[in-house]
Amino acid sequence: IAGITQAPTSQILAAGRRMTLRCTQDMRHNAMYWYRQDLGLGLRLIHYSNTAGTTGKGEVPDGYSVSRANTDDFPLTLASAVPSQTSVYFCASSEADGTDTQYFGPGTRLTVL
Amino acid sequence: GQNIDQPTEMTATEGAIVQINCTYQTSGFNGLFWYQQHAGEAPTFLSYNVLDGLEEKGRFSSFLSRSKGYSYLLLKELQMKDSASYLCAVRDSNYQLIWGAGTKLIIKP
Numbered sequence: 001i002a003g004i005t006q007a008p009t010s011q012i013l014a015a016g017r018r019m020t021l022r023c024t025q026d027m028r029h030n031a032m033y034w035y036r037q038d039l040g041l042g043l044r045l046i047h048y049s050n051t052a053g054t055t056g057k058g059e060v061p062d063g064y065s066v067s068r069a070n071t072d073d074f075p076l077t078l079a080s081a082v083p084s085q086t087s088v089y090f091c092a093s094s095e096a097d098g099t100d101t102q103y104f105g106p107g108t109r110l111t112v113l
Numbered sequence: 114g115q116n117i118d119q120p121t122e123m124t125a126t127e128g129a130i131v132q133i134n135c136t137y138q139t140s141g142f143n144g145l146f147w148y149q150q151h152a153g154e155a156p157t158f159l160s161y162n163v164l165d166g167l168e169e170k171g172r173f174s175s176f177l178s179r180s181k182g183y184s185y186l187l188l189k190e191l192q193m194k195d196s197a198s199y200l201c202a203v204r205d206s207n208y209q210l211i212w213g214a215g216t217k218l219i220i221k222p
Contacts (some may be wrong), residue, residue: 040214041214042117045209059209099144099161099163101146104157105155107154107155
């Protein structure tokens with residue numbers, strides 16, 4: 001593994017189903033983030049984690065939950081998917097090195113029908 | 114509210130120079146980032162400005178004026194591979210990134 005990986009690459013999901021998007025990084029970064037990207041809008045922060053064991057809510061957290069059991073993994077769960085959650089989801093990580101530059105995974109394209 | 118404004122789309126010619134502007138109104142300022150995003154791919158980091166002035170990195174330069182809430186990304190000697198969206202993001206007082214919607218840059222031969 002090099003950098004950040006996300007799985008699945010894409011998924012079509014029936015409304016009401018539960019879904020977990022996986023994110024793993026091997027850079028030993030403390031901070032991790034989940035964003036959604038919708039056409040015509042900027043990236044919007046869903047949840048974040050500044051360090052293992054802690055999480056926080058971003059701009060659009062409703063309908064989503066996260067956990068951070070260790071440094072490397074930061075899964076995002078949709079408890080009961082709705083069509084408005086159709087989006088491209090990006091996971092990112094950063095190191096607390098002054099600039100805190102965020103590095104992104106390849107994304108998961110999710111369609112909720 | 115917090116706001117990042119960028120043009121939606123720009124067109125330029127291969128070999129030319131293009132300037133992409135970004136204006137922001139945020140609660141606090143702790144740095145401004147530019148990212149490049151090719152269609153269907155993840156954003157990748159281009160530049161970071163926290164002090165006023167110009168930062169140059171090869172063909173790409175980024176400028177910041179904190180008093181004007183303004184930044185630009187300058188791309189020189191444009192290549193076809195520069196066709197992409199360019200995202201401006203500002204880190205606010207809570208150290209969260211606020212993102213613009215991005216500028217789609219189309220390069221024509």
